[in-house]
Amino acid sequence: MSKINHSTTERVGVYVCHCGTNIAGVIDVEAVAKWAAEHLKDRGVVIARDYKFMCSSLGQELIEKDIQELGLTRVVVAACSPHLHEATFRVACQRAGLNPYLCELVSIREQASWVHTDKHAATEKAKAILSGGVERVLHHAPLDPLHVPIHPATLVVGGGIAGIQAALEIADAGFPVYLVEREPSIGGHMAQFDKTFPTLDCAACILTPRMVSIGSHPNVTLMTWSEVTNVAGYVGNFTVTVKKKARYINTDLCTGCGICQEKCPKKVIDDTFEAGLGYRKAVYTPFPQAVPKYPVIDDVNCTYFQKGTCRACEKLCPTDAIDFKQEDEIVTLQVGNIVLATGYDVFDARRVAQYGYARLANVFTSIEFERLSNAAGPTNGNIVLRDGVTVPQTVGIIHCTGSRDRNFNNYCSAICCMQSLKFAHLVKERTGATVYNFYIDIRTTAKAYDEFYQRVLDEGTIFVRGRVAEVTDAARMPNEEGKLIVQVEDTLAGRQRRIPVDMVILSVGLEPRRDSHEVAKLFGISCSSDGWIIEKHPKLDPVATMTEGVFVAGCAQGPKDIPNSVAQGAAAAARVLGRIQQKEIALEPVRASVDESKCSGCRICNGLCPFNAILFHEDRMVTEVNPALCQGCGTCVAACPAGAISGTVFSNEQIFAQMEGLLLHNIERPPMTEGVLA
């Protein structure tokens, strides 16, 4: 690459932010500004300043004043990532009468001061980054944002409590909602629980009214036993494809009387709702209060589907609602916004082999215990051992199973302490058994949580601080015979203990959905390496994602309890409603366009557009990009072998100019001292 030798008539203002000590602690910001004023003078820089907080109103005024008084035609701010303050500085320019797209924000914080300790080298790097920004901004052109209408309907994915809350808030505000749930009923994990901590409300009693509201709400279209298979479009205008799996039930005719379930001769172990402790039929609703009331036929277990005979349900259905010929249905929805409330999976306790789950009969998981203690569960709420009759006299509850553990998940699952305390209370209340809670730390930070802990302490539950090493049935002492022995280092007593118990409950942690990465890809958002969906900002934007118009609520974003899930559901709804009320949204005018004289109609790009913005004109053999649909992702720009497609704000000219600037090809003598980039 040769040295840039074209001259410029632009008047560029350069602003270097200290960001308190965030930048100035590592980078000599004054030197950077001084260097720019001196060395980038030939590149159009007429003023270069440094300032403590460029994003403050005083910092912004500095830019505005210079635009007006010095007649700046371009502005470069060297500060933080454009994610944070690009809009701030663009708006400042606009206020002063400069087109906002003539402002370039270069990151010397995330890309320099935060990632280097060598102050000298970081300062030199900041100069190079700034120089790249100056070269780039010279090639910018004034642009106007594109305004597109926002479709008033919203898609909520996941019918747990977070999704229910979001859907109801939006529907109550008067806007249509599609609620898509993959299971036959909404309700999520909360529907499986007996009591909720710390108030010991009956989970079903507080959840089912919400479920009923969803089922009967005129603004909610409920699609259970359904999955989203494709998402196209962009904020305000998503086109979503949903697969409604065949229920084999004609829901127009079904009254939900339940005769089919009663008469179905095929019993199946219910791994999902009953966590393997109970049975369901091949035609079933997961639980009596299911919404919708319509059952589904599980064709993998149904005798008719497997052997071609039976049809008992069909014969006995009073309304002829059974339809074995039903097929999966593909539905296309138009929505403006999407809320993902896809929830969590529970940690598979078998992975902690030393705790003996699935090997030692009386080791239960927390979800199993929820079903065991639930009055509507397989034991009618009787807390008994795996034999179904024996009431335990001693119960050990192991916290942090699979959480806060380098072998499994490093994170705290947030709900296990309170869940374990709730279990301790329920066991005491229902059986009078001696209860041991094995914990590492007790984390009871929310409202009324620590009071509940005190209550459980007062009830006489024994707390042993230490991570359990092993649960075994190998007795060493006579009093251990026939028992499960919990081997633990009691770190407060400072000794090893062997505690014989009848029942062990593993308080298993929460994990991202097994398919969270695929789901994230489908909706064009990102997951952390753990698999939790990444929010736009962990503190200031917890329910938005990096993709405009896609929000997240509940445990899909990370482990949390019911109050927090509900709060997030409502928060996501508020964000969506705010969007809908705006009626239209201004989109970045970053678009791809085709130079028809260079396009030879090779059609390489034709199948690539994620937004279906590319159309091919057979008659002229050229491709065109529809600017209303194009999202400026750049896929086609990169793919075009003829270089016929270019992207606004990311033209070859702009990118190469920035590179030349970064490499300091734009100045006479690179000021790099030896050893820095050599």
Added chain:
Amino acid sequence: MSVNGKPKFAMYWAASCGGCEIAVLNIHEKILDVDANFEVVFWPVAMDAKYKDVEAMPDEAITLTLFNGGIRNTENEAMAHLMRRKSKILVAFGSCACAGCIPGLANLSTREQIFEAVYEGVSTDNPTGIRPDFQWAAPEGNLHIPEFYPVLKTLDQVVAVDYYMPGCPPESHQIGAVVDLVIQALQGKATLPPTGSVIGAGTSTVCDECPRIRNVKTIQHFTRIQQLAAIDPNLCLLEQGIPCNGPATRSGCGALCPRAGAQCIGCYGSSDGTLDFGARLMTAFASVIEGKEPAEIERVLDTLPDPVGQFYRFSLAHSMLRAAPVVLEEEEQYATHHH
């Protein structure tokens, strides 16, 4: 001005095969127009002339010089400077001068590797391992032969170039058209394009001239043409898995190869708006590979037997990626030894 008053014409070959010269002669009777309108003053392949004759000319005495071949050694470079100085219009003629072409592929090897292949290869009978000496003190005086550079350079990496005329070799009808244009321009009947332009070629790509039917495509695997039992005569070759470079290659040849059932190998170089032929084509191919998982993608890519030959057969020396690091390293050593 020459004795007969006609503008002067020259053609020179540096590191090249001679195909460009044949292509010029292949313009048939139009060569008579060249003779009618120009005085041919220097054309080593066609007439006798000495370097000193050129050196004796005043600067810019030659109106049009077609310079073909890459810059492989000191002689090539000296001649590039000489022809630049003596010519009004210097045309990088053919793929070697424009982008390095086949000789440029040697940039993947060090000088030592090249010499080893040439002077000690299996086809060479050289039992004592004689290598050329660039300088030799003979009794008659010091003898020199041109020094071999570590990398082959393109003409514009050495001197300023007025026009580029791509092709390996440029198509004869395009040469004829350019000759016509220059003659017209000399007679004031036409204007020459801006300096730096590509002449004698189109602005889009070979697909524009290819009659094959094209569809939305995905590539499941690449295949070599000889491995196919039959080639669909009407369907885009790329869609048949044949890695055709047509989509990225500048138009102007009339899509001769794809018409004949052979894939375009890219001799006309990149079209307007593309800075690196190979990088552009790679992203294009990669975009339509079927498969989302890395292993699937690897499997498809593994079916391309010679990626450098595929993507950089004609443009390695001119690529933004330059040559292999080992070569650059040697270039540096060479530079320190000689300057």
